[in-house]
Structure formats: structure tokens, C-alpha cells
Amino acid sequence: MKKFLLLALTLVLALSCNRNPKILVLYYSQGGKTETVAREIQQRLNADIATIEPVEAYPADFQATVARGSKEMEEGFLPDLMPLDVKISDYDVIFLGYPIWFGTYARPIATLLANESFKGKKVVPFCTFGSGGLETSEADIRAKLTSAKVLHGYGVRSARIDAAPAEIDQFLKAGGFIPGETVKLQDFPALHPVSEEEAAIFEKAVGDYPMIRAKATKAASRPVPEGTEYVFTARDLLSAATGGDLKSEMKIYVLATDGQDPVFTRVSR
Ligand SMILES: Cc1cc2nc3c(=O)[nH]c(=O)nc-3n(C[C@H](O)[C@H](O)[C@H](O)COP(=O)(O)O)c2cc1C
Missing domain, CATH: 3.10.450 (Nuclear Transport Factor 2; Chain: A,)
Structure with missing residues (x-):
């Protein structure tokens, strides 16, 4: 019996030390582009996936969303969110996805970052955008989540969404999330x-x-x-x-x- 208990304990310890990190893909997408990226990441990682939903959905009309979003940005207003279907505390790594709005993450993410604790988590931002890139939003998330480790993320122009699967494959390999070789790019020479x-x-x-x-x-x-x-x-x-x-x-x-x-x-x- 003692031997059995010892064996069981060793097994539990071995499993807890070697266990794979629990990964969640959590995203907000108003028009579906970010959702495409989220699903691609989720499938490659076989991770859990959940959406961030504002209580009052943003209008389908682009100009109407711009009007509401810019007012909310100016006023620092945090739109209420529906309760998440998942508990962030259950995960080690959170891939956090959003469209870029006004140069940074869309407003629902501002609420999420204010309401949820990401302490001790690894956060990997990803986004889609019309023209601008990931950088500002990633820096903004890093500034907000000081007790999390915010890794370098992935962003793609919505007009290039077809290129996303191949780029995501390289991105996940480079981050060590999936096995495989990555293509090493040369640095740009001087301008x-x-x-x-x-x-x-x-x-x-x-x-x-x-x-x-x-x-x-x-x-x-x-x-x-x-x-x-x-x-x-x-x-x-x-x-x-x-x-x-x-x-x-x-x-x-x-x-x-x-x-x-x-x-x-x-x-x-
Ligand atoms: C309110 C609003 C503001 C936006 N601001 C920007 C911006 O500052 N820079 C940019 O490159 N794209 C901007 N976009 C374009 C979106 O980032 C882009 O269409 C994105 O792929 C939408 O993702 P979704 O389909 O997941 O909602 C904006 C879109 C909206 C609706």
C-alpha cells in the first residue's frame, strides 16, 4: 500500500511538472477578421477558445461604430461586457485578440484589462487592422498588465487575411508554441x-x-x-x-x- 501511494505521488508530481501549459484564445471581433485569426491559432494549438462580448453590441455600420468608439475613447468609457464563459485563472497562457481601433486595442479590451486579473499569466496579443500595426496596442497592454508577461504578438492587415495561416504557423513556431523550424530573415540594410x-x-x-x-x-x-x-x-x-x-x-x-x-x-x- 505504501509503495502504491509513493508511486501515485511520484506520478502526480511528474505529471504536474511536465504538464503542457493551458492555453486560452480569448478574442473580441466585431466584423469577423480577428475571429478568423483566433480560430487559426486555436486550431493549431488545440487550445480552448472564448469570445469577449460587449453587453451592447457595436453597430454593424462602420461610421456608427467609429462615432461610438471615438466618444468612448475620449471619455475613457469602459463598455460593459457579458460574463466570460471561461476563467482566466484556469490558464497559463492567454492569446488575446482584437481589432485595432484608433491606433490601439478595441474598447471591449479596455474593459477586460480593467476587470480581469492576468497576474502571473503569459499574454500573447494578436490583432487585425486596416493599415496600422500591432505595436502600439502591444505596448498599451504591457503598460496595463504590469504583473503579467506580455510577449511579442502577431498582427495582420485585414486585406491580407489570406496570408495569415502561413504567418501564424511561423509565429507559433518562433514562439515555441508548436514544434518546427522557422525561416530566419535577414535584417534590413541601411535605408x-x-x-x-x-x-x-x-x-x-x-x-x-x-x-x-x-x-x-x-x-x-x-x-x-x-x-x-x-x-x-x-x-x-x-x-x-x-x-x-x-x-x-x-x-x-x-x-x-x-x-x-x-x-x-x-x-x-
Ligand atoms: C471604430 C474603428 C476604428 C478603427 N481604427 C483603426 C485604426 O486606427 N487603424 C487601423 O489600421 N484600422 C482601424 N480600423 C479597422 C479595423 O482594425 C479592421 O477592419 C479590423 O480588421 C476589424 O476586425 P474585426 O473584423 O475582427 O472586427 C478601425 C475599425 C473600426 C470599426
Whole structure:
């Protein structure tokens, strides 16, 4: 009997030491893009998944959501959420997903971060966006969740959602969440004044996008598995035209793949 108890105890200890981290994919998605990314991550990790739902859903109409969201941002208003279907305390790692609204995480996430404890958890942000990237929202989450470990996350433009599965595969491998090799990318070389050919690539990639009016000034490029990735420094003409900071510069990343028009992947301000 004693021997049996000892064996059982050893087994329990061994299991608790070696157990895989419990992973939750928790997300808010108004229009379904972030949900696509959330499901992709969940399937690859075989993780639990849950949604964040505001009590009063945001309107389907884009302009109406912009109006409500910007008012809430200005006032620091936290929209009420429905109770979560899961307990965050049951998990070790939380993949936290959201659309970018006004440069950072959508309002429902502000409520979540204020109401729930993430103490001692690993938090992995992921997001979808129209043009801007993940960076600001990730920094904002890190600033809010000082007792959690906020890892570097994943973001994708909603217009490039088809590229997400392959990118998520690399992202999860790089983070050690799934096994497998990752492609090691070269660093960008130093920026140089933009050439005519590069300016044409830049124009093709951002020319039609209504939220960006910019002139490329410098460029650099590096090979990537899909083709060539460019980084451009660009002057923000929209900010200049609306009386903003005339010197306002942004970085725009562009992917050029053989036989396809170049597309921009994110904007960093
Ligand atoms: C209220 C609102 C504000 C937005 N603000 C930004 C923004 O600042 N930057 C950006 O790149 N995209 C912005 N977007 C676009 C969304 O981030 C993008 O469409 C996202 O993929 C939507 O995700 P969802 O389908 O999961 O809701 C905004 C969208 C809405 C509705």
C-alpha cells in the first residue's frame, strides 16, 4: 500500500511538472477578421477558445461604430461586457485578440484589462487592422498588465487575411508554441534615398488606400520567402494637409511577390 501511494505521488508530481501549459484564445471581433485569426491559432494549438462580448453590441455600420468608439475613447468609457464563459485563472497562457481601433486595442479590451486579473499569466496579443500595426496596442497592454508577461504578438492587415495561416504557423513556431523550424530573415540594410523603381513599387502598394497619402523618401529591402520585403520611410501628406506635424514621418512595409502587385503589410508611426 505504501509503495502504491509513493508511486501515485511520484506520478502526480511528474505529471504536474511536465504538464503542457493551458492555453486560452480569448478574442473580441466585431466584423469577423480577428475571429478568423483566433480560430487559426486555436486550431493549431488545440487550445480552448472564448469570445469577449460587449453587453451592447457595436453597430454593424462602420461610421456608427467609429462615432461610438471615438466618444468612448475620449471619455475613457469602459463598455460593459457579458460574463466570460471561461476563467482566466484556469490558464497559463492567454492569446488575446482584437481589432485595432484608433491606433490601439478595441474598447471591449479596455474593459477586460480593467476587470480581469492576468497576474502571473503569459499574454500573447494578436490583432487585425486596416493599415496600422500591432505595436502600439502591444505596448498599451504591457503598460496595463504590469504583473503579467506580455510577449511579442502577431498582427495582420485585414486585406491580407489570406496570408495569415502561413504567418501564424511561423509565429507559433518562433514562439515555441508548436514544434518546427522557422525561416530566419535577414535584417534590413541601411535605408537609402528612394529610387524611381522603388517609388513606383511604393505607389502601387499604397496608392489606392484612402487612409494613406504619403511620399516615400527612403527605402531598404531584404529577401523573404515570398519575394522581397521593402521598408519605406514616408512623409505623411495627410497629416501635413490637415495642419498636422509637417515633419510627420511613417514607416511603411511592403511585400513584393513575383507576378502579383506589391501590397503594404503595415504602417508604423
Ligand atoms: C471604430 C474603428 C476604428 C478603427 N481604427 C483603426 C485604426 O486606427 N487603424 C487601423 O489600421 N484600422 C482601424 N480600423 C479597422 C479595423 O482594425 C479592421 O477592419 C479590423 O480588421 C476589424 O476586425 P474585426 O473584423 O475582427 O472586427 C478601425 C475599425 C473600426 C470599426
